[in-house]
Amino acid sequence: MNDKLDRLEDIKIENFIWVIYIGIIILSWYANSKEKKFILYNDEKSREEYQRLLILIFSILLFVYYYFTKDSYSDLKKLNYYDTDKKKILTYASFTGSLLILISGVIFLIIAITDDNIDTEIAFN
Numbered sequence: 001m002n003d004k005l006d007r008l009e010d011i012k013i014e015n016f017i018w019v020i021y022i023g024i025i026i027l028s029w030y031a032n033s034k035e036k037k038f039i040l041y042n043d044e045k046s047r048e049e050y051q052r053l054l055i056l057i058f059s060i061l062l063f064v065y066y067y068f069t070k071d072s073y074s075d076l077k078k079l080n081y082y083d084t085d086k087k088k089i090l091t092y093a094s095f096t097g098s099l100l101i102l103i104s105g106v107i108f109l110i111i112a113i114t115d116d117n118i119d120t121e122i123a124f125n
Contacts, residue, residue, distance in 0.1 A: 024057055031054060034046045035050045051115070054112035058122075065101050065102040069102045072091075073098075075091050
């Protein structure tokens with residue numbers, strides 16, 4: 001019964017994360033309009049706004065990626081000797097994937113912070 005309650009709480013949090021993703025999509029769309037304005041008119045203010053928006057977007061995403069990595073690590077710690085090999089493999093794979101996404105988020109945030117000329121195309125997945 002406790003496992004079901006834990007899973008329902010996870011779903012509640014994941015639903016909140018979907019709302020965050022919707023906000024990220026809207027921010028990304030707006031950021032693209034700033035990038036377009038910079039490209040077409042060489043508007044320096046738009047470039048700065050675009051870069052600030054990217055930093056905000058990837059900072060928020062980093063928290064989301066951290067949550068999923070922490071959750072996957074928690075699942076990994078819950079594994080026991082009696083779990084099936086399939087469950088163990090999939091749990092390790094889930095943690096590895098979450099960790100790699102977290103690492104990519106850190107890399108993308110560093111790019112957003114350091115790329116003053118916005119030469120590098122980055123996107124969240």
